[in-house]
Amino acid sequence: MDELDPRLLRYFVVVAEELSFSRAALRLHISQPPLSYAIKQLEDSLGARLLERTSRRVELTAAGRALYREAQFLLRRHVDVRKLVQRIDAGLHGQIKIGFVGSMLYRRLPEVLKLFQHHYPDIEHVLLELNSAEQIELVERGGLDLGFIHANPVAPPVRALDLVSEPFAICLPAGHPLASKRRLRLDQLAEDDFIFFSRSFSPYYYETLLSMCLQASFYPKVRNEARHWLSVASLVSQGLGVSIVPQCLSRSGMSGLRFLPFDHGHESVCSLIWSEQAASRIHARHIELVRQVYGLDAADSGRKKGGGPRRGGPDAGRLVPPRRPGS
Structure with missing residues (x-):
């Protein structure tokens, strides 16, 4: 049997509902002869009589009644498939894999995700907590659509958009002798044991913390x-x-901690990354929503390797300074 033509099925459904070729033709905005020919084509294709026609009336055969039920389902499915394909093409359906570093939970990422889900409820947003190096590698390989990272240099095809910058703070246990202070000098901790961000996973951040200590005239005991x-x-x-x-x-x-300001010349920056090779309407629309949350305009199109400063969001209040190489 040939594939069923949705046009012929639609004609048949209207005839079955009207039980009149003349009324069905009016409803379909066609003349009666082409409608009669279309029903004959359908019957020939199926090898079964669907309608009993006399000069006075039209009735469905048993085969016709069965086809009427199935045709309604098939036509609805046909419309649903068409809409699905159109929504995917328009970037309104599918899956987006999003990587993030844990600190993004306190840098407006929940707000971003809620906006994603509000505007694109039919898109599945899959979240993966990964460090910055892992995200950059996955974006390069096409295994991640968007990444929220600690700012790191990137090379094509990866693009990066700096979102927000803020100072570093000294983090002490609540029971530390200096925890009651309102502000500290970093050299006041010269004799303490330090906990650093892993050098193997982010040499840039490790070196940033190390350079702060060296500028304060001591080498930290990591x-x-x-x-x-x-x-x-x-x-x-x-x-x-x-x-x-x-x-x-x-x-x-987090309980048991004190965060104290101190003088230093460094910024902690977070960035959005994506692959320019995998750019699509769905990606572009999500990136635009990220810009909206962080108060960036469309002119901030994302830096490639060695990009310049980017403006932070409303809670940043400062420009992102140039950074030295790292990974």
């Missing part, structure tokens, strides 16, 4: 390293050392 900033803060809360962390972690609500 006793522990962790892969995520939240892990660094957790180790500090257990009294295993002190650290220097992005100020956003003060909003984590």
Whole structure:
């Protein structure tokens, strides 16, 4: 049997509902002879009589009644498939894989995700907590659509858009002798054990923390390293050392910690990354929503390798400074 023509099925359904070729032709806005020919084509294709026709009336045969039920389902399915394909083509359906570093939970990522889900409820947003290096590699390979990372240099085909910058803060256990201070000098911690962001996972951040200590005229005793900033803060809360962390972690609500400001010349920057090779309407629309949340305009199209400063969001209040190479 040949494939059923949706046009012929639609004609048949209207005839079956009207039980009149003349009324069905009026409803379909065609003349009666082409409608009669279309029904004959359908019957020939199926090898079955669907209608009993006399000069006075039209009735469905048993085969016709069965086809009427199935045709309604097939036509609805046909419309649904058409709409699905159109929505996917328009970027309104599908799946987006999103990587993020833990500190983004306190840098407006929940707000971004809610906006994604509000505008695109039919898109499945899959979240993966990964460090920055892992995200960059996955975006390069096409295994990740969007990534929210600690700012790192990227090379084509990866694009990056700096979202927000903020100061670092000293992170102390609540029971530390200096925890009651309102502000510290970093050299006041010269004799403490330090917990650093893992050098193997982010040489850039490790070197940033190290350079702060060297600028304060001491070499830190790094006793522990962790892969995520939240892990660094957790180790500090257990009294295993002190650290220097992005100020956003003060909003984590983690108990047993004190976050104190100190003088330094560095910024903690977070960025959005994506692959220019995988750019599509669905990606572009999500990137535009991210810009909206962080107060960036369309002129901020994303930097490639060695990009310049980018403006932070409303809660940043400062420009993102140039950074030295790292990974």
